[in-house]
């Protein structure tokens with residue numbers, strides 16, 4: 454592994470994310486968990502877990518990666534963005550004064566291996582990039598168990614550490630929070646270009662990639678923006694890249710009313726002009742739930758909440774009508790509710 458920091462006279466620069474925090478001895482970076490200890494940039498939350506849960510893989514959300522299976526999911530503390538609409542702000546924007554008991558990667562991997570119908574481990578809930586070393590050590594243990602790893606992230610990371618992350622993560626869901634830099638700068642404290650570079654790097658490496666955009670009224674919900682975003686995804690990442698359009702609810706510091714269902718359905722129609730796999734999340738709409746074969750249009754997976762029903766697929770996730778491979782990662786033992 455290459456070094457994740459550079460030492461200068463009077464400060465050390467963190468190279469993990471595009472903030473490039475310059476930290477005097479004893480100071481922490483924007484993420485709140487990485488600190489200049491005089492020797493190096495240290496992860497102060499190594500081994501600290503904010504929560505564990507066995508979730509449907511669809512909850513990440515991932516709809517094209519072992520659909521119907523479960524995945525042990527875990528988070529820690531801290532984030533390198535400052536989203537005023539964060540749904541997990543209590544763990545992303547603060548670190549407890551008294552740290553909980555630290556848990557070893559070996560123990561976490563053993564828990565993942567013993568969980569029923571579990572495909573592996575998802576790094577999620579808060580931003581996993583900022584606890585890079587802990588995530589990496591757990592992922593190595595998970596791979597030794599022959600299981601899969603998932604990362605749910607804002608994608609605000611530098612290319613060099615991302616290269617290493619791609620080496621130990623099998624599937625990604627990356628937030629593309631908007632397709633305008635005003636939104637990123639004002640609402641997240643970050644810049645969209647590094648996130649777009651992350652998406653391109655993951656796609657180029659051939660890793661499984663799905664994207665989530667949380668739609669906030671008046672901020673990122675125009676027809677033009679969704680047309681631009683979906684066109685960019687299709688052109689740079691491929692038109693089969695799944696895009697999840699998720700409904701915003703007021704939370705943390707943002708009080709705008711929840712996104713109307715009609716807005717999500719309108720954006721679904723626009724994104725579907727360029728993309729074959731668009732989904733709606735956090736909303737009870739008939740649109741954007743099922744997966745259709747992109748070869749012949751046959752619906753092969755029906756979803757009702759987290760209840761999954763596959764129909765017309767062979768054991769390898771191919772469409773029985775036209776032979777197109779719908780899912781690269783699929784297991785029939787994953788079927789629920791059929």
Ligand code: SF4
Pocket residue numbers: 467468469470471472473474481482483484485487533582583
């Ligand atoms: S990971 Fe944290 S310390 Fe490092 S550059 Fe990003 S915000 Fe700063």
